[in-house]
Amino acid sequence: GESVGLHLPTLSVQEGDNSIINCAYSNSASDYFIWYKQESGKGPQFIIDIRSNMDKRQGQRVTVLLNKTVKHLSLQIAATQPGDSAVYFCAENLNDYKLSFGAGTTVTVRA
Amino acid sequence: SQTIHQWPATLVQPVGSPLSLECTVEGTSNPNLYWYRQAAGRGLQLLFYSVGIGQISSEVPQNLSASRPQDRQFILSSKKLLLSDSGFYLCAWQGRELGELFFGEGSRLTVL
Numbered sequence: 001g002e003s004v005g006l007h008l009p010t011l012s013v014q015e016g017d018n019s020i021i022n023c024a025y026s027n028s029a030s031d032y033f034i035w036y037k038q039e040s041g042k043g044p045q046f047i048i049d050i051r052s053n054m055d056k057r058q059g060q061r062v063t064v065l066l067n068k069t070v071k072h073l074s075l076q077i078a079a080t081q082p083g084d085s086a087v088y089f090c091a092e093n094l095n096d097y098k099l100s101f102g103a104g105t106t107v108t109v110r111a
Numbered sequence: 112s113q114t115i116h117q118w119p120a121t122l123v124q125p126v127g128s129p130l131s132l133e134c135t136v137e138g139t140s141n142p143n144l145y146w147y148r149q150a151a152g153r154g155l156q157l158l159f160y161s162v163g164i165g166q167i168s169s170e171v172p173q174n175l176s177a178s179r180p181q182d183r184q185f186i187l188s189s190k191k192l193l194l195s196d197s198g199f200y201l202c203a204w205q206g207r208e209l210g211e212l213f214f215g216e217g218s219r220l221t222v223l
Contacts, residue, residue, distance in 0.1 A: 034211050043201050043214035044155070051209075089154065093210050097143060097162065101155040 010106045019077040021105045023090030028071060032093035035064060035075045038104070039086045047075070047088075077107075085109045113138035117202045117215035124222055130175075130189040132218050134202030137183065143205035144185040145212065146177055148198045155201070161185060197222045 013019045025033065031052040036044035048059045050066050050073075057064050063076040073090050087106050091099040117134040124130060136142050146158045157170045159177035167177050174193050178186045185202060199219050203212040 032209055032211075036214075041217070041219070043203075043217045044212075046211055046213065049209065049211055091212075096210065097160055097168075097205075098157065099210070099212055103154045 009103060010108065012108045012110060013080050014110050015082060016079055019075075019080045019084070019107060021075045021077075021088050021090075021107065023073040023075075023102045023105075025071050025073055025090065025092040025102075026100065027092060027094055028068070030092040030094060033064070033066060033073050034091045034093075034099070035062075035073075036089045036091065036101075037084075037086045038089065044089060080107075080109050082109050082111065113204070113213065115202060115204055115213060115215045117200075117218055120216065120218060122218060122220045124192050124220065126194055126222055127191045130187070130192050130196070130220070132187040132200055132202075132220075134185045134187075134215060135183055136185075136204045139183070139204065139207075141182055142207075144179065145203040145205070146185065146187050147201040147203065147214075149201060149217075150198050159187070192220075192222045194222050196220065 034049040035047045037047050038044040048062050048064050050057045050064045055066050061078045065074045087104045089104045090102040094100050114137045143162050145160045147155045149155050160168050161179045175189050199217050201217050202215040
């Protein structure tokens with residue numbers, strides 16, 4: 001399953017499939033980006049980050065891709081599991097003190 | 112390791128009553144601290160941030176205020192709550208090296 005930009009706030013994916021969550025960021029000068037996962041009723045949790053001098057970074061079952069040319073960030077989740085159901089936020093570091101968050105994508109995993 | 116605590120976790124308050132949400136961080140010194148609000152099904156809105164004791168920056172005009180009486184304590188307050196103050200409030204501290212934020216578990220406020 002794949003979401004596009006910030007205008008498709010939900011993504012439904014079959015368990016075991018790969019998920020792709022997309023995010024368009026606003027500031028071409030941003031040099032640091034983060035993906036957060038927020039489960040219902042809890043605070044956002046850090047998943048993975050990437051600096052602007054990289055275009056890809058891999059974690060455990062997750063990969064973040066950065067395309068600075070089009071100011072696009074994506075999070076790929078391999079073999080999506082029921083526990084991956086959550087809201088996912090991208091964030092860009094605008095300056096030393098502020099992160100700007102996207103609107104979020106709600107991911108629902110179908111059994 | 113660093114930890115962040117905020118309380119209370121849930122609060123139901125009548126319109127016009129005062130509010131105090133508290134956040135403390137352990138395991139780090141002189142952190143940048145943040146208060147965010149999240150309306151139901153929405154993104155994160157930055158309310159206040161603080162780079163040191165007594166230093167508060169407000170992002171949006173509102174019915175709330177923040178204070179930082181100690182290095183690792185951040186308090187969100189209101190003298191008279193409005194219905195529109197209902198929401199999920201999140202405290203966060205900022206990592207020094209890269210600037211990532213680490214969030215508390217949140218405080219859900221319902222104003223009736």
